[in-house]
């Protein structure tokens with residue numbers, strides 16, 4: 100159940116970023132719906148905050164249950180997660196900067212990769 104919640108929340112967080120970057124933002128840019136884009140970003144931002152809280156709470160629970168706090172892969176994962184947090188703050192401050200948006204998405208995918216390595220080696 101805890102793993103299901105962890106994976107479910109990260110699917111929302113990372114999958115939502117992919118859908119926004121690859122489909123929603125290009126369509127909005129082409130058809131010029133600036134207000135709609137702002138509303139989507141606001142709602143996705145709130146939902147992402149909830150998803151990240153679930154991912155962190157379930158991650159902490161699993162790390163304790165499986166005694167993984169000493170695992171180097173978990174340390175790397177948490178370090179990249181801090182980077183994701185910094186990039187998200189930058190993204191909120193400069194939402195039009197595409198490099199920051201893509202860097203946030205790339206760093207989030209690195210966290211997924213490290214999560215899979217943590218579980219499956």
Ligand code: HEM
Nearest residue numbers: 109154155158159161162165167180210211214215217218
């Ligand atoms: C956006 C943030 C995160 C992402 C994208 C992420 C991603 C993942 C993924 C893909 C898995 C593998 C699931 C599976 O194959 O069953 C996983 C497992 C795990 N994650 Fe995360 N995770 C995140 C945050 C965290 C945090 C904050 C912690 C701990 C403080 C954490 C601890 C763990 C643990 C302990 C496991 C299971 C390891 C095992 O089964 O041996 N994760 N995570």
